[in-house]
Amino acid sequence: MRGVCSVRALVLASPRADIIVDVRPALAVAAVVVVLVFLVVAVADLVLEVRQQRTLGQYLRSWANAYPLFAAFLVTLLGALVGHFFWH
Amino acid sequence: MLTVRRWVPILSLSVAILALVVIGAWALYETTLLTALPCGVDEPSAVKHFEDTHPGDLRWKIGVPALFALSFLGGHLLGYVRESRDGPFLDQPRGRPAFWLQLLLPLFLTLVAGLIFYEAWALADPARWPITFYIRCAASVAPGQTLGAACVVCALFGHWFWPPLGRTS
Numbered sequence: 001m002r003g004v005c006s007v008r009a010l011v012l013a014s015p016r017a018d019i020i021v022d023v024r025p026a027l028a029v030a031a032v033v034v035v036l037v038f039l040v041v042a043v044a045d046l047v048l049e050v051r052q053q054r055t056l057g058q059y060l061r062s063w064a065n066a067y068p069l070f071a072a073f074l075v076t077l078l079g080a081l082v083g084h085f086f087w088h
Numbered sequence: 089m090l091t092v093r094r095w096v097p098i099l100s101l102s103v104a105i106l107a108l109v110v111i112g113a114w115a116l117y118e119t120t121l122l123t124a125l126p127c128g129v130d131e132p133s134a135v136k137h138f139e140d141t142h143p144g145d146l147r148w149k150i151g152v153p154a155l156f157a158l159s160f161l162g163g164h165l166l167g168y169v170r171e172s173r174d175g176p177f178l179d180q181p182r183g184r185p186a187f188w189l190q191l192l193l194p195l196f197l198t199l200v201a202g203l204i205f206y207e208a209w210a211l212a213d214p215a216r217w218p219i220t221f222y223i224r225c226a227a228s229v230a231p232g233q234t235l236g237a238a239c240v241v242c243a244l245f246g247h248w249f250w251p252p253l254g255r256t257s
Contacts, residue, residue: 028116028119028120041248049170075160085227086227
């Protein structure tokens with residue numbers, strides 16, 4: 001239907017200034033969500049590494065070893081998403 | 089003692105964290121400065137890909153996936169460095185993982201499921217932008233930063249979810 005009549009495009013093409021207000025928080029949330037999730041886990045991993053405790057990476061790798069199909073599914077999902085976002 | 093097997097993972101993780109912090113802060117700062125839609129107002133211009141900004145340039149088409157694959161492989165190889173050292177924390181017996189890990193994984197998977205659900209919902213509702221559009225928009229406006237963040241994520245996935253064979257207890 002998008003090719004016939006893109007309602008989304010009409011909304012975004014609106015000259016109303018407040019459209020920006022609608023998009024800007026979403027952009028910020030998208031940036032924060034995507035970055036923050038990995039940031040938190042990486043910081044936790046680093047802290048445990050510095051403190052010479054069993055690291056988060058080791059826990060996750062143990063889990064991936066125990067459940068290789070789940071891990072493979074997650075990695076495949078990431079690959080599919082990255083390909084979808086950046087490649088065509 | 090700070091041996092190579094110890095400082096390589098610390099340095100790698102620090103660089104990854106620094107990259108995520110810098111890119112995240114930059115994205116937030118630039119977003120606050122927006123006075124117009126950064127990717128244009130029509131849908132085709134909002135969903136441009138990397139290579140659309142450089143038409144005919146095969147380096148984007150080949151280089152970008154190669155870079156992601158190399159990042160993923162680099163994360164995996166870092167696992168060999170981390171697992172190759174000896175340490176008291178490696179000798180812990182197999183057992184149930186920590187409670188917070190049992191909590192973290194379902195939370196992570198729930199978040200991923202939630203994001204995919206939003207994606208499907210936004211595709212069905214023309215008034216909303218799916219996440220894909222935001223990421224493609226970011227890739228079009230700031231390809232370097234977006235590529236950097238994606239490479240870090242690929243490296244972390246390769247490090248966490250592709251364990252060295254026979255090394256991790």
